[in-house]
Amino acid sequence: MTKDKIKLFIVDRDSIFRLGLCTAIAQYADFEIVGEGNISNDTLRELTQGLILNVLVLGVSSHTSASEISSLKFCQQLRLLYPQLPLFLLTPNFSLRKLTKIQSWGVRGYCERNSSITTIIEGLYSVAYGDTYWQVENLRPQLWQNVLARISKPGRLQIEESLREIETQLNNPDLSDWEKVFLVGRKRELLAARWISNRFVTAEIDLIENSSPVDNPSDAGELAPVTPTELAPLPVFEDSVNKTIFEQAVMNIQLGLFNKTKVPLEIDILQPQVQKDLCYLILKRLSDTVNNAPLSNNLEDNYHDYLTTLWQWSTGSFLSQYYGQLTVEEEQKLITLVEQELNPVKSQIFNYIYGIPELFAYLSGKPGLKVDNVIYQSDAPEAIARIEFLLHNFIIHLANAVMQVILNNFYDWEIFKYQLYRSNYKSDRELARFRNQLSWRYRQEIYFTHPQDIFESRHRLFVFNDGKIRTMFIYAPRKEELEQLTGISWLVTIVIEIRDAIAPLVRRFVALAGNAVVFVLTQVIGKSLGLIGKGIIQGIGSTIKDIPNSKK
Structure with missing residues (x-):
């Protein structure tokens, strides 16, 4: 045998x-x-x-x-x-x-x-x-x-x-x-x-x-090795100057996408392998687009259009992958739904993806990259690290945008419950709770989180890190955005500024009050209690001494 x-x-x-x-x-x-x-x-x-x-x-x-x-x-x-x-x-x-x-x-x-x-x-x-x-x-x-x-x-x-x-x-x-x-x-x-x-x-x-x-x-002829492990192939990229960056992103995704931030994300509902497949899909499409049809040099004018196109394609491809081949009528309905979802996705997700022009310019071959007001060559470690972080943030936000279409329109479909969602999100109650968390998250970010980031001159990025999704902040001047804040967002920055202004005074007052309380407890009440306790003990001792005399 x-x-x-x-x-x-x-x-x-x-x-x-x-x-x-x-x-x-x-x-x-x-x-x-x-x-x-x-x-x-x-x-x-x-x-x-x-x-x-x-x-x-x-x-x-x-x-x-x-x-x-x-x-x-x-x-x-x-x-x-x-x-x-x-x-x-x-x-x-x-x-x-x-x-x-x-x-x-x-x-x-x-x-x-x-x-x-x-x-x-x-x-x-x-x-x-x-x-x-x-x-x-x-x-x-x-x-x-x-x-x-x-x-x-x-x-x-x-x-x-x-x-x-x-x-x-x-x-x-x-x-x-x-x-x-x-x-x-x-x-x-x-x-x-x-x-x-x-x-x-x-x-x-x-x-x-x-x-x-x-x-x-x-x-022993009847023995055979255990079933060999098949290492599933990952996306293969064309030879280009960006191949190493894309392959490193694939390895980071393959390690896992467990959300360690305190921010609920749309992709949290997905099974681990489905999360990876969605990110691979977006990354592979981005690579093919950059390699086969380089972006024009005027990125400020066309990156919004490309972002919308990439999101629409990723949504259709992801749905087809897990739902099956769409009919012509279903494709038309999907196109209509995606168009209806475009404005909410732009206002909630796309407008807050930081560094898209720099990312696209770097991937399309523009030399140099400015990092913290210092221009680095394209192959410098600082430039590569910054581009990798921007790429991670871009992929995660775009994957969230794809899932937003599903959660807003097809969240209760049984085929998606079994093929896409984690086991604890199959009941209608848990799905409703998850969608409510996302809804409150966007309200909180619009009125509190984003104004605070603008006031602190920083941008938040979601990045891959050893099998987990974590947050990091990078400095960037945001004076113009700060001046344009109105309503509740503007009020939040005022509250933060007032808090920073009075915080030292409050700390001094609390410290002074605390010292006063400690002094009263130890020097006044403590000593008084000590004298009273001493008198009680002396009284008990005198009573004990008098007991034999009373017996006599």
Whole structure:
């Protein structure tokens, strides 16, 4: 019976080490090396080209602390990008604490870098066939530690299992704040219990269990590796000066879009993969437009039109992707709905997307970029970082604009409830609550948030950061906008200014009043209470002394 080969991808900082490992593994007919690469974004991009793997082998270098940290960070990125992909690490002589931490990430196996090839092959077989493999040296514990370890093993295993369950629950983005507080407190208690138990027994027995050796699968014809993991391909961009920026944005999106801001966003209702698909759709269309039909130099006149066109196309394509091919009549109705939604979307979203002219000018090839009143060359790190932030903000706002059309017109369609929404947003009550939150958010931003940002000379951006959406603020002069504020928005700036003006006086008054209260309590009332208490004690003492005399 012909068996499928075990497909490997090898990642290591040292090219000579990769070559030697590939050559050694090639001697075993059960393995096939489908690729290898350095610890870099180039390797991550190669992994996004639709590869099919059984195991990814990651070498952790310890030449410097920086190289070790970057290797472990790369490991964490892989776990976020491909949680189902088995990872096998080749590490230096790590402490058991580090190995335990790596194991908690979901790494399936580990060997030391200086292990023999037969040991490494044994570990790869174990991981490829669904088992785990942890190579740990004997620590020669004392006799009393061995006895105590055996007695306490069930309890310590229960602690580890409870910690794993809590970690899994904490990764759920739908947890309420109270649930998170409870789980974090429970985790702290379990960690304290584990730390105390580790003081008395050996860490090896406590934390890492050696997997039993796996027989060579070549001797058992009925065995086969577990189903290989297919790494879903991500958008591919044409070769251009902007390709690296677009690919980096794709990697940031792939890590996740969990909203860590205090601002409710329309895309929060979407399932994680649907969020990514919508952002990919917008980013790919933007890339194709910039590469195939460059924008004109007069960006101030045409970027509004292009933004509207991109939003309309993205809305139609996204609906078609999850609803199905639209008929001619349905397309006409959708066009009419989008036209009706244009003005609200402009007033609530488009008008507050900062830096669109600078972003489009940079992507269309205009040299240089002004950052904080300093002009940088296009390839300068400061310019690239600013463009990436503007691109992140642009994608998130446009995705919100697409979802606004759906939430305003098709929010209760059953096909969207099951294909688009998270599980906790399927009931009509939760949908109504979510839409009300968005409605109040836009009212608050119009009357309070935006005036405050104008008064403080700043712009708020939504950016991707390690699997999360966060907010950042950048300085920009907004004097003209401040002078144009009227009504409630203008009143908000006056209130802020009055608050800033009287705040120092209020603080001084509170401090003075506080000192006066402390003086009265300690020097007047306290001393009086002290004298009264002293008199009471003396009276009790005199009474006790008089008791024997009264008996006589």
